[in-house]
Structure formats: C-alpha cells, structure tokens
Amino acid sequence: MECFIDLENLSGQPSFAPPGHSGTLNHHLAHQGNGARHLAVWHGCIEPGGEAHEHLHPETDQAFYVLAGECLFRLGRDDHRLGPGNFVFVPQGVDHRILSTGTESLRLLVIMAPMPQETAPTE
Template identity: 40%
Template sequence: MTLIKNLQDHVGSRPDKFFKNTLFHSDTLLLGLNCLEPGQVQQPHDHSDQDKFYYVVEGEGHFWLGDNQMVVGKGNVVWAPAGVIHGVRNEGAARLTLLVGIAPAP
C-alpha cells in the first residue's frame, strides 16, 4: 500500500456530478478528494454517527453547516460534527478541490 500520495495526481472531473476519489481507506478513516466544477453541488446531508472535515485545497466553496451558510476559501478547514447537516456548492468560475476526511460507518 502506498502511504504517500500527491493530491494533484488524483484531481478529476465529471460532467454529470462532482468527482470523488478515495486516497486512503481503513477501518478507522476514509480520506478522499472531492472536485466540484463551477455550478456543481454536494447536496446537504448528514452522517448520524460520523464526524467529517473538508480542507479547501483550491477554489472557494459555499458551505451549508447546520442552519448556517458560509463562503470558505483555500487553506481553511470546515468541520461537520456527526448529525449536523452539511454540503457544499461551487458558485465560482474555477474548480473547487476539497480534501475530505470521515470515519467510516461503524
């Protein structure tokens, strides 16, 4: 198993929905890359028993976090505690790339 990966080697796009690529997956953590082209959305949802984070690698995302909506740019981390509704929309002119971590479902 490769223990080091370059994020740029795993960036991609899909015309029909946002692109997802799993970088690492174990019994205790899933780490992946989500790429949203302009106009693409990860619809608001929740994970009842899993915390999740998004690290903005590039671009700017319009995040839902509970009842709040916020614009978050490159270099910031968004934390979505278990049970909190969260999602993200790319309203920008460039790709939004997110490093995402979540504990796999028990």
C-alpha cells in the first residue's frame, strides 16, 4: 500500500483523462488501490488552454487547491481568477468549470468525497 507519494514524480501512479475535459491528465493519490474507502484525492494537470467543461457532481462534494499555474474558475454563475495557494470548495450539485489560462500547466490537488466510483483506478 503506497501512502507516501512524491508529487514531482507521479510516473508510477495510476492516471486517467476524465471525460468532459480537454488537455487534462489526473493521477490518483488516495484511491481504493491504496486503501481509501470514502475519499478520492488526485493530482490534476490541465495544459494551457485546456479545461474541465461545465459540469456538476450530484452526489459528491469536491475541493481544489491550486499548486501551480492560473485558471478561470466558474462556480455557479460567478467567475474567479485563481493561482497558487488558492482553494475552492464545490458543494455537490453546483455547476463548475475550470479553464487553464496561464502559460504553464495548471496543477491542482482535487479532493472528492464520497469517492466517485466511475473514476476508481482499475489496478
């Protein structure tokens, strides 16, 4: 069970490109394969100009912490410019969209609870 992960070296971590996103690659950090049962944590990377198209999660709360890069984050009907050190909480059922606007890739910690089953790694 791998519980300590170096965010600068994610090559061994299971990854996925989520549907409804462009230019995005997520790596699983906390997942069923390493013992998580109720919480999912990913490292998300969205290349400049890439985006998570507007969507919502009807049964899952989601939070984002910006590690690097810049984005335009739409929460409901409001747009917010975010950069490193910013945190946003998205309650279940609230529309949101992320557009990577910087010159470097947007890097995020993505936290979801309860764990969405459709994104569990198939290890």
